[in-house]
Amino acid sequence: MRIFPLLFIFLSLNSSSLGAQVEYKVLKVKGDLGRRAEVIFKCSFKDSGKYSLTVERLGLKINVEITFPGKEFVLKQPTRKGEELSSTAELFEIKENNTIKQIAQLPFRNGELQIKNLNPQKEYLLKYSVKLKENKDSLLAPKIDEKNTISFKIPIFFQKGSYQLDSKAKLILDEIKPLIKVCNLKVIGYADSTKIVKAKVKSNIILAKERALSVLNYLGVENGNNEDNNTSRSKEK
CATH class of the missing domain: 2.60.40.1290 (Immunoglobulin-like)
Structure with missing residues (x-):
């Protein structure tokens, strides 16, 4: 069964996001874990902790x-x-x-x-x-x-071989949009190691990147990384 973390945040925050960090990775595992992008927020409050x-x-x-x-x-x-x-x-x-x-x-x-x-x-x-x-x-x-720091991550799932957002993904992103102006944002795009036969992308690493960028584009957030820092191909077992 797929697990969907879904939430709406309405807290009073102090920090501001200047673009987002982006990573993309190809995983050895197959299935949902390799067909997602993770949206990670870190929101700072007044006091330490x-x-x-x-x-x-x-x-x-x-x-x-x-x-x-x-x-x-x-x-x-x-x-x-x-x-x-x-x-x-x-x-x-x-x-x-x-x-x-x-x-x-x-x-x-x-x-x-x-x-x-x-x-x-x-x-x-x-x-x-x-x-x-x-x-x-x-x-x-x-x-x-x-008033402290709170962090959380939300997965956005994609269809096999696709980086297009479906209606359920857009619903989730619509709910978290208010946070992009007040929190630090990081998006990690994932793809699995399945060989690409027919798709709009040439490799899994490009697919992972496009998934991350699809999320950023929908949220209206600029990529805060330089392209040279965006080419990590780290893998997870």
Whole structure:
């Protein structure tokens, strides 16, 4: 089953994007992983510290994971009519070897969750879920009271041998367009190692590049790289 991270961000941000970083890669694996472009945002807030947000869709269920530095933490998860927020969230401590240990089940109260008395020397992971209405394609992003840095990535999938955006990809990009003026943006285009027989491109590396540029063009963002820095052909297993 394909997983679609879909979200809409409506946070007050401070940084500005001056073009986007672009990479393109040919993967040894085949399938969806080699037919995508990743849109990666890093959005800076006033104070120091880092958050990361992961939103994954499985059917009509959205799983949300947030990592954050140890201190008082206040989260608000907006929902639309008909959507169902899980009654509790699981809180984990992230160990030095990147393993996690569950330490609490925390209740949501009117869509809000507060965590106090955390160790400021440690990092934590919060997990919860939202059930969406039928035919609703996006989740309202959580609001985090602290003004820090949040980063996340969203995959855009393509048909085999194509770099054309379909209607579902455009829907996702339409929702994240407001972020391009306030966040640092990086797009990575991917292609797999399948031999190209009939296509508008001559090689997989060009296909990966065109996928990245299709995303940039639709968002209306300039390529912030020099062409010489754009020719990375790194591979993943």
